[in-house]
Amino acid sequence: MNFENYQTDSYYDELFEIGGRPRTSAAPLIDRIKSMPAGDLTRQQKAAESEFLQMGITFTVYGNKDGTEKIFPFDIIPRIVPNPEWKVIERGLIQRIQALNLFIDDVYHDQLILSDRAVPKEVVASSFGFHEQCVGLNPGKRIWIHITGTDLVRDKDGRYYVLEDNLRCPSGVSYVLENRNVLKRTLPQAFQDMRVKPVDDYPHRLLDTLRYVAPVGADPPKVVVLTPGPYNSAYFEHAFLARQLGAQLVEGRDLAVVDGTVKMRTTKGLERVDVIYRRVDDDFIDPNAFRPDSTLGVPGLMEVYRKGRVTLANALGTGIADDKGIYAYVPHMIKYYLQQDPILPNVPTYVCWEDAQRRHVLDNLDKLVVKAVNQAGGYGMLVGPHSSKAEQERFASMIEANPRDYIAQPTLALSRVPVIVEDHFEGRHVDLRPYILYGREVYVMPGGLTRVALKKGSLVVNSSQGGGSKDTWVLDEPPMPGKKETN
Amino acid sequence: MLSRLADSLYWTGRYVERAENVARFIGVNLNLILDTPLNGHQQWQPLVVTTGDAQDFERRYGEPARDSVIQFLMFDADNPNSIYSSLQKARENARTMREVISSEMWEQLNSFYLMVQGMAHKPGAGLETLETFCRNVKMLSHLFSGVTDATLSHGEAWHFFNIGRLVERADKTARILDVKYFILLPKVEDVGTPYDDILWTALLKSASASEMYRKKHGRLQPVKVAEFLVLDREFPRSMRHCLIQAEQSLRALTGSAPGTYANLAEQRLGRLKSDLEYADIGGIIAAGLHEYLDAFEAKLNALGDALFTVYFLPQAPAAPGPDLAMERMDQ
Structure with a gap:
């Protein structure tokens, strides 16, 4: 297969320069693909897909009583991130995670950033993510956000921007690890020649992180993964990670609070649990402390947690910084806590509770993307350029009625990567979600999940809306000198 | 686990x-x-x-x-x-x-x-x-x-699976025998006719027992059929054989020695198995096969209850009532 008719159009393409010449970093890969016999790549892609289905690397389709599972669509052409570019991302993410962690700790203690007016008090007080129950909590080592999956996007100008922080229970890392397994088998030569940085040590590092924050005296700490159960769309990942960590996968009903500690029910009696990597949201984790109708959680867990006798990862209360209204102030946090300029910028964000900004938003509804602060995954959104007058008017009145609930951002022209479409390649829009672990130090997985909008022209990369994934190759060094130049 | x-x-x-x-x-x-x-x-x-x-x-x-x-x-x-x-x-x-x-x-x-x-x-x-x-x-x-x-691996997980498989098999063998034996028995006029053989063979086949029965006993005789399905030591679907195997798995969980028991489940299964080991078919039929099978099923249910309290819901803050356990048996 070749790239003769491949068009980058007017977008930033991750593998090709404008005019169709491969980027230096991607040249060995493009060479390799061109040299593969016709049909080989599509065959490999099909083989990978059927392997995913066989291995049950699937997500559950909600509302289907036969328990149908689908594979997360996968495209075999990797996305390439050159080393210098990656170094900036890595430093930017470490900086951002440190600032966010300090912010969450501050918000649930002295609230210095609020009294110093670097972030408006009323924006925090009115946030859906602020939990009164979490005030005064002291998670081990003062680490709140052990696992983050930050969404990055790249605009037409080639700059990376942070789109969302995802500080609660980010999912998708299992696809990164499985995609990598497939790619190592499909393109071993290119993989080796290009010196791709490994991601396979993620489970090991995750376990280290979880053990590092275990309650004092737990030696060795008993770590479990808490899942809402097999009907959750990410159940495969929960089971996968538990297997990789060598940890027990538990549901809420397997755990109980007995004598001031968390225990799991086993055939040999009750066994103490020290660290819970929980994939259950705050609201459902303890019916005594949060939603009383939750059947997924463990009654009394919050009390044990407050006393520091069990660790939850991530900590409770981190959702405060997933509020898109709070997101707007992360650059302020970086300056306030670290006295640094942000390395990775936010997408420019207008907050509708500031009068001047709201006026700008209302005047430009046809150009901007409006988002509800408490929603994610492409819901509760107005994409200005693709919207009707009626939709714009509906959003205008909602913004006027509840300005605190909305922010707006310019419509970004997301960067593209080639995907296989039948017998040729076409460009599709992508984002990038690297995973970050905060334990003894902050570790950024070199790579991450590249989500791709498989529908032509679509900007929505979510799996629920026709999105797929790709492997992400972060290169260790620029391609070695002496390699054949492509032209 | x-x-x-x-x-x-x-x-x-x-x-x-x-x-x-x-x-x-x-x-x-x-x-x-x-x-x-x-x-x-x-x-x-x-x-x-x-x-x-x-x-x-x-x-x-x-x-x-x-x-x-x-x-x-x-x-x-x-x-x-x-x-x-x-x-x-x-x-x-x-x-x-x-x-x-x-x-x-x-x-x-x-x-x-x-x-x-x-x-x-x-x-x-x-x-x-x-x-x-x-x-x-x-x-x-x-x-x-x-x-x-x-x-x-034939560890804890396999043993629980195996116990389930064998308890169900023993239960189904008991039920098919119970239901069919009395339908077949009163047909005195059919005794010795081809029907007789066909019907009794059908009962044996319902437990995949026809060939193994003939190897052991040859001719079809109602009492021998009952004996084979209830008491045969070697036939894998006989009630006794199922319990012998189930007991081995149950013991493997705690490591308790034969003739002793470490919990209610072991006690119940041990009793039920011993009962079959020392029974003879003449005595069972004299006292009533139906009554015997009925009691067997009740005891099997009681074993299920015991498994539930010992292993499946251990030391829960609120002890399960007998009703909860019985309901579970109907699953």
Whole structure:
């Protein structure tokens, strides 16, 4: 297969320069693909897909009583991130995670950033993510956000921007690890020649992180993964990670609070649990402390947690910084806590509770993307350029009625990567979600999940809306000198 | 091991075994009809009695007839003991313990389920298809059993699975004998006729016991048939053999020595097994085979209760009442 008719159009393409010449970093890969016999790549892609289905690397389709599972669509052409570019991302993410962690700790203690007016008090007080129950909590080592999956996007100008922080229970890392397994088998030569940085040590590092924050005296700490159960769309990942960590996968009903500690029910009696990597949201984790109708959680867990006798990862209360209204102030946090300029910028964000900004938003509804602060995954959104007058008017009145609930951002022209479409390649829009672990130090997985909008022209990369994934190759060094130049 | 997973393994063993037994009952019956003048109600009613669902059946379908009984026992999603429901629950259980069972087990059970599901959505199948279906269910159940034995370490997980499989098998052998023995027995006029042989052979075949019985006893004699299904030490579907094997798995969990018990479940199973070891068929029939089988099933249920309190819901803050345990047995 070749790239003769491949068009980058007017977008930033991750593998090709404008005019169709491969980027230096991607040249060995493009060479390799061109040299593969016709049909080989599509065959490999099909083989990978059927392997995913066989291995049950699937997500559950909600509302289907036969328990149908689908594979997360996968495209075999990797996305390439050159080393210098990656170094900036890595430093930017470490900086951002440190600032966010300090912010969450501050918000649930002295609230210095609020009294110093670097972030408006009323924006925090009115946030859906602020939990009164979490005030005064002291998670081990003062680490709140052990696992983050930050969404990055790249605009037409080639700059990376942070789109969302995802500080609660980010999912998708299992696809990164499985995609990598497939790619190592499909393109071993290119993989080796290009010196791709490994991601396979993620489970090991995750376990280290979880053990590092275990309650004092737990030696060795008993770590479990808490899942809402097999009907959750990410159940495969929960089971996968538990297997990789060598940890027990538990549901809420397997755990109980007995004598001031968390225990799991086993055939040999009750066994103490020290660290819970929980994939259950705050609201459902303890019916005594949060939603009383939750059947997924463990009654009394919050009390044990407050006393520091069990660790939850991530900590409770981190959702405060997933509020898109709070997101707007992360650059302020970086300056306030670290006295640094942000390395990775936010997408420019207008907050509708500031009068001047709201006026700008209302005047430009046809150009901007409006988002509800408490929603994610492409819901509760107005994409200005693709919207009707009626939709714009509906959003205008909602913004006027509840300005605190909305922010707006310019419509970004997301960067593209080639995907296989039948017998040729076409460009599709992508984002990038690297995973970050905060334990003894902050570790950024070199790579991450590249989500791709498989529908032509679509900007929505979510799996629920026709999105797929790709492997992400972060290169260790620029391609070695002496390699054949492509032209 | 998590109590929930032990429970799931036990029930996976039971559900798959249950589906196999129901398929065998139906398969034998489909065959039998071709050779006997009995028809309609007489032939099909015992099947819903055997699976213990006669009341539910009559409420929803009325008089038992071939098509309705087949629909009810094979494909009815509202009958919790149908082949379809059993496989669906077994698969759901397996899905929650993918990290405990082997991939081979999961893949095999998954395709087994998909085969049954495919048939369930094709109503009105002809006789040939139904017989093939019954044979497939039996073979896929054997395959699942074999895959499990050959790919899952024979540790705690396997023992719970094995106990479930054997308890279900003992229960079904007891039920088929109970229901058929008395239908067959009073037909004095048939004694010595070809019918007699055909009907008793059908009973043995319902427990896959026909060939093994003939090897051991040769001629068909009602008392010997009962003895074979209840007390034979070596036949893998006899009640006694099932309990001998189940007891070994149960003991392996705690390591307690033969003749002793470490918990209520071991005590109950040990008693029930000893009872079979020292029984003789003459005594059982004199005291009433039906009463004996009835009591056996009740004791098997009590064993299930004990497993539940000892292993599946241990030391929970609120002790389970006997009602909760009984309800669980009906699963």
